[in-house]
Amino acid sequence: MLGGYMGRILKVDLTAGTLKSELISEDIAKKYLGGKGYAVYILYNYLKEYESKGISPSDINPLGPENVLIFATGPGTGVPGFPCSGRYHVMALRSPLTGSIGSANSGGEWGPFLKFSGYDMIVVEGASEDPVYLSIVNGVAELRSAGDLWGKNVFDTCRILSRRVGGKNTSVACIGPAGENLVRMACIVNDEHRAAGRTGLGAVMGSKKLKAIVVSGDEKVPVANPDEFREVSRRCLETMRKNRVTGEGLPTYGTSILINVINTAGGLPYKNWQTGVNPYADKISGETLAETYLTGRRACWGCTIGCGRVTSVPSGPFQIIGTEGPEYESIWALGGSTGVKDLDAIVKANHYCDEFGMDPISLGSTIAAAMELYERGYIPKEDLQGLDLRFGNSAALVEAVWRTAYRVGFGKYLALGSKKLCEIYGHPELSMSVKGLEMPAYDPRAMKGIGLEYATANRGGCHVTGYTVSAEILGIPEKIDPLTPDGKAKWAKLFQDFTCVVNSTVNCLFSTFALGVKDYADLLSAVTGWSLSDGEILRIGERIYNLERVIINRLGFDGKDDTLPRRLLEEPMPEGPAKGHVVELDKMKEEYYKLRGWVNGVPTADKLKELEIEL
Amino acid sequence: MSNVSVKVLLFATFRKKYGSKELTIECDGTLKGLIESASRILGGEFYSDVYNSERGMVRDDLIFTVNGRNIKDLKGDIELKDGDVVAIFPPLAGGINSSKLIEV
Numbered sequence: 249m250l251g252g253y254m255g256r257i258l259k260v261d262l263t264a265g266t267l268k269s270e271l272i273s274e275d276i277a278k279k280y281l282g283g284k285g286y287a288v289y290i291l292y293n294y295l296k297e298y299e300s301k302g303i304s305p306s307d308i309n310p311l312g313p314e315n316v317l318i319f320a321t322g323p324g325t326g327v328p329g330f331p332c333s334g335r336y337h338v339m340a341l342r343s344p345l346t347g348s349i350g351s352a353n354s355g356g357e358w359g360p361f362l363k364f365s366g367y368d369m370i371v372v373e374g375a376s377e378d379p380v381y382l383s384i385v386n387g388v389a390e391l392r393s394a395g396d397l398w399g400k401n402v403f404d405t406c407r408i409l410s411r412r413v414g415g416k417n418t419s420v421a422c423i424g425p426a427g428e429n430l431v432r433m434a435c436i437v438n439d440e441h442r443a444a445g446r447t448g449l450g451a452v453m454g455s456k457k458l459k460a461i462v463v464s465g466d467e468k469v470p471v472a473n474p475d476e477f478r479e480v481s482r483r484c485l486e487t488m489r490k491n492r493v494t495g496e497g498l499p500t501y502g503t504s505i506l507i508n509v510i511n512t513a514g515g516l517p518y519k520n521w522q523t524g525v526n527p528y529a530d531k532i533s534g535e536t537l538a539e540t541y542l543t544g545r546r547a548c549w550g551c552t553i554g555c556g557r558v559t560s561v562p563s564g565p566f567q568i569i570g571t572e573g574p575e576y577e578s579i580w581a582l583g584g585s586t587g588v589k590d591l592d593a594i595v596k597a598n599h600y601c602d603e604f605g606m607d608p609i610s611l612g613s614t615i616a617a618a619m620e621l622y623e624r625g626y627i628p629k630e631d632l633q634g635l636d637l638r639f640g641n642s643a644a645l646v647e648a649v650w651r652t653a654y655r656v657g658f659g660k661y662l663a664l665g666s667k668k669l670c671e672i673y674g675h676p677e678l679s680m681s682v683k684g685l686e687m688p689a690y691d692p693r694a695m696k697g698i699g700l701e702y703a704t705a706n707r708g709g710c711h712v713t714g715y716t717v718s719a720e721i722l723g724i725p726e727k728i729d730p731l732t733p734d735g736k737a738k739w740a741k742l743f744q745d746f747t748c749v750v751n752s753t754v755n756c757l758f759s760t761f762a763l764g765v766k767d768y769a770d771l772l773s774a775v776t777g778w779s780l781s782d783g784e785i786l787r788i789g790e791r792i793y794n795l796e797r798v799i800i801n802r803l804g805f806d807g808k809d810d811t812l813p814r815r816l817l818e819e820p821m822p823e824g825p826a827k828g829h830v831v832e833l834d835k836m837k838e839e840y841y842k843l844r845g846w847v848n849g850v851p852t853a854d855k856l857k858e859l860e861i862e863l
Numbered sequence: 864m865s866n867v868s869v870k871v872l873l874f875a876t877f878r879k880k881y882g883s884k885e886l887t888i889e890c891d892g893t894l895k896g897l898i899e900s901a902s903r904i905l906g907g908e909f910y911s912d913v914y915n916s917e918r919g920m921v922r923d924d925l926i927f928t929v930n931g932r933n934i935k936d937l938k939g940d941i942e943l944k945d946g947d948v949v950a951i952f953p954p955l956a957g958g959i960n961s962s963k964l965i966e967v
């Protein structure tokens with residue numbers, strides 16, 4: 249048996265109601281690992297098959313049965329001792345929010361438990377007429393009616409299905425009302441509070457009438473060289489324990505400690521990115537969260553970091569007892585970007601995002617865009633139906649969240665995402681998105697590398713495709729000046745390629761604050777039994793990034809889409825340490841394309857050949 | 864060098880440890896001078912928490928900014944001016960030598 253893999257892929261055709269088990273191919277695994285990489289390979293082959301049947305990629309309806317959804321683990325997932333290996337990746341041929349590739353990642357326990365149930369991946373095609381859920385228990389997969397679950401929130405769905413299946417290693421990934429209602433930023437939530445958040449994959453599940461996937465099992469993941477693995481694992485875990493970020497920073501403060509760090513650097517977008525300095529940042533910071541609503545922490549399966557926050561708002565209008573989060577990104581999107589400075593309202597809005605199944609980054613940014621549209625007089629008051637969407641209005645924020653999930657009143661516009669919303673109201677430039685995906689909490693006028701990264705990220709405005717902030721602000725692996733565009737192309741490419749390896753392993757990106765490419769090469773070599781060098785590992789990452797790029801090219805995205813909102817390119821930062829700065833994107837992009845071997849955002853034939861990508 | 868007045872902001876665990884978020888410090892305009900003056904108010908441990916005496920520089924593992932710019936990104940000797948804002952974050956990141964993304 250192949251080390252690190254359970255060896256099987258479950259193929260689900262929801263139209264026909266059939267299930268099929270296929271073997272993992274060692275050849276493909278060697279070239280693309282698992283997780284995101286293997287999923288990209290499968291998606292590309294669907295695209296090819298469609299093309300051979302005369303279906304053009306642009307005809308694929310993201311919410312139609314022809315869209316394909318893949319849940320994927322990798323060789324590191326669920327291996328005890330493999331650092332932070334409690335994660336899984338989800339991909340779709342097309343995102344209903346962006347029209348580009350769909351891609352998201354989640355933690356919790358679901359990924360490892362999918363493997364313990366006997367499968368590495370699930371490929372879902374077609375669409376069911378009636379609501380169903382998929383159950384996989386110790387290798388036995390079944391589609392069952394979800395008639396009684398449709399309409400239920402995430403917490404009820406997780407609890408009911410966990411109880412129904414029972415067993416020790418049981419976990420549920422599901423959609424809430426937002427996914428059922430095809431809200432474009434709907435996400436897939438597992439273990440109640442962990443989400444494959446971005447690119448609207450919850451709506452893809454909703455369109456297929458797939459309410460949930462429950463997994464359970466006791467199988468063990470095989471390891472090719474257990475003695476060697478024990479040694480490498482011990483070394484890596486020790487490195488992580490001693491590291492300031494993974495051993496101390498993240499466990500103690502969680503991700504929200506970044507609020508003050510990024511605001512100090514003048515890059516915490518405020519009021520729909522009108523500036524990068526939030527005068528109330530400290531009120532919504534990790535420090536304030538720790539003093540007020542934080543009650544505990546929670547780790548994903550097998551993780552020694554445990555960055556998750558357990559919180560409660562004990563009283564007041566935004567009271568909520570025993571919830572999780574908010575993380576840095578959700579505090580910023582629901583708070584900073586909307587100008588809301590009441591942390592209790594942000595905790596509550598974040599709780600609703602989990603309960604109804606929505607991505608707080610895209611949702612918060614869409615609400616912020618609506619606030620700017622309204623304050624500038626572009627949205628007529630009557631369209632809001634009583635919702636006073638002005639910056640800083642906490643009550644309106646919380647109200648807007650559930651209205652979006654149920655597409656009630658103005659919520660029906662918010663549910664389309666910021667790009668569509670701003671187009672409808674005649675000001676597309678106010679959508680702070682790239683390729684239709686709302687950007688996260690770092691203003692690239694204050695850290696240029698992340699601007700290049702947002703612009704060239706295959707899935708759209710995303711920081712975890714290649715987190716250059718690590719070098720620009722945190723100084724990992726080395727400190728580089730955030731305000732210069734010089735030399736950023738190299739970093740963006742490197743982070744993007746390495747992140748592909750992480751998302752195909754699949755373990756947590758946070759481990760890379762402490763572990764480098766060599767550590768990954770050693771870990772993966774010991775688990776799989778292949779002998780992988782650091783150079784080979786990065787080449788695999790580059791191959792995955794390029795094949796994903798080929799897919800988005802076929803979907804109609806190229807160099808013209810590798811761009812940023814006008815505000816970041818033309819409106820100088822009005823204040824703070826980055827005052828006067830815009831993003832010098834063209835300069836960085838030229839260098840980046842050269843390094844990538846791309847012309848106008850498209851990989852050249854030579855590059856594909858060099859990476860052994862056969863189209 | 865004449866005396867200048869600088870605003871010092873403390874974050875994360877430094878806040879609890881030193882019981883302060885923000886203080887105004889009079890100093891000679893050098894970083895060392897600032898840290899020495901602050902230590903007179905906050906206690907001697909602050910000095911070793913922030914300054915590496917052996918190497919004669921601010922500790923490498925902190926995020927230490929002057930007007931939002933990390934001192935690692937500022938070229939030449941840093942001279943503080945009246946009204947400057949210094950922000951000090953305890954070791955969250957920064958200066959982590961073991962974390963080589965690529966072994967060169």
Ligand code: SF4
Pocket residue numbers: 332333334335355356498546547548551552553554555556756757758759
């Ligand atoms: S670091 Fe946080 S997100 Fe990553 S695996 Fe650990 S608990 Fe989960």
